[in-house]
């Protein structure tokens with residue numbers, strides 16, 4: 001009975017979300033705002049990835065920025081090579097401008113050998129390669145990490161520490177490989193995504209739709225994934241890994257699979273973010289960014305995919321609004337920090353849980369309408 | 383009669399201390415065997431060794447003629463050994479029905495499980511178990527909210543849904559009221575014959591109700607084995623329980 005109400009409520013939220021996301025361009029005509037919203041939708045996708053790994057698999061990944069960053073850099077490399085800054089370096093093939101600044105005197109202006117390791121860029125001249133790698137590399141890295149830690153039955157806080165350490169390590173590597181990554185500055189002045197001759201200017205409505213449709217598809221696919229038998233078994237491994245083992249399940253294989261899916265989503269989000277923001281920087285590997293994702297998911301409700309997505313979008317929208325005032329900007333971090341602690345302590349299911357509780361109240365209220373009304377009239381002082 | 387589980391000179395050495403020491407016993411197909419023994423006798427550890435939780439350092443375990451010594455837990459489980467823990471081990475954040483749905487699947491692989499719904503046969507087996515355990519009224523309840531007794535029955539129910547050929551039950555009535563204990567005895571008696579069951583239990587009233595053949599362990603070793611009457615009269619068994627209040 002109440003389950004039916006939940007399912008209906010749940011479905012209503014999904015439909016409302018999709019309608020709003022797809023219909024937004026009708027309401028917002030300011031292209032700059034639309035571009036902002038597209039970025040928040042990308043963060044919403046990160047919220048989904050976080051809810052999948054943290055909420056459903058019980059894997060607290062404090063290094064999700066690793067996959068996002070890799071995805072971003074992979075596609076940014078391709079877009080950098082399409083940029084006029086790479087095409088005008090006096091060679092037949094594109095060469096990123098920053099490589100020239102780093103090159104030894106007399107080095108040939110060619111990706112093969114302008115700086116050590118620049119040959120890694122060669123395949124990225126094809127845009128599809130960058131797009132492909134934006135998903136493939138996060139998947140490969142996640143598989144390697146996942147197989148290692150889950151086969152060894154690492155769990156709980158240790159997973160958090162390891163993933164945190166890995167994202168930090170990657171940050172160091174990207175900054176250190178300055179000649180081929182442009183270090184702290186990252187990849188800027190990127191070209192636009194070009195599909196079938198159409199250039200996707202980040203401020204175009206079509207570009208917004210690439211992101212919006214992607215987010216909706218990822219949301220629905222992930223939703224399907226957690227409703228499958230595999231999704232249920234995954235949740236069982238979260239609750240009691242040993243029980244799942246004694247029922248015959250190879251727990252590690254479920255953890256590896258869903259950890260990798262979550263990484264693929266984060267990589268895809270990185271790809272989309274570069275398309276709408278036109279840069280990739282090592283700040284994606286900052287701990288603060290990865291932790292933010294945890295906060296978004298916690299606030300929205302880590303055990304709800306759409307809750308975590310809405311949490312991410314809401315927080316970022318509010319942040320963008322308040323950050324226009326200097327004073328609020330300072331207070332914002334504090335507010336978010338306190339909010340996070342309070343939610344973890346008192347509202348572990350976040351906004352989604354709150355919505356459910358309210359729905360439960362309404363349903364039970366509707367059922368016992370008369371007795372409640374009688375009580376209320378008897379105690380008007382209350 | 384065919385042997386379901388053969389435990390052959392099994393032992394485990396915890397840094398010099400042998401919690402199970404050259405333990406040998408054969409459990410027949412369809413048998414209900416009770417394992418007795420004072421605290422620390424090694425009963426739980428024996429179940430750990432059989433189910434793969436702890437690696438043995440000597441001896442062998444055969445399940446229906448196939449050696450399963452020191453296999454990983456999930457492979458032993460798939461081979462047909464189900465295990466109930468002393469502390470109820472269920473999926474606390476899932477509903478009772480979901481717990482059973484996880485248990486029912488005969489397909490362990492991730493990719494094969496990327497589908498919705500379940501086979502009619504599985505559905506039917508879940509219904510049978512719901513019937514057997516009387517969990518019908520709480521199917522949509524989150525398992526963590528169940529009473530202690532209901533949790534124990536749910537865990538038991540999961541082992542049956544799982545279609546384990548051999549079920550290991552570690553103190554299934556621990557912490558239960560008399561009424562709950564008696565219901566548990568009924569469930570176990572109904573399983574008799576269709577499953578091979580091994581029960582570790584301290585509650586002698588319960589043991590007398592369900593037991594046929596009894597194995598007594600003491601200090602990791604086999605002390606006595608036989609029908610419950612003979613065991614209760616055995617002076618060696620009485621001596622082992624001396625000072626612990628005896629069998630009662």
Ligand SMILES: Nc1ncnc2c1ncn2[C@@H]1O[C@H](COP(=O)(O)OP(=O)(O)OP(=O)(O)O)[C@@H](O)[C@H]1O
Pocket residue numbers: 396399401419420421422423424425426427428
């Ligand atoms: N991993 C371990 N390392 C060292 N000693 C252990 C380990 N596991 C169990 N033991 C010891 O082995 C002995 C047997 O323990 P076990 O839990 O098997 O006894 P039991 O027969 O189940 O007792 P009870 O009736 O109290 O449940 C105990 O002395 C225990 O302390």
Ligand SMILES: [Mg+2]
Pocket residue numbers: 425426427468552
């Ligand atoms: Mg024990």
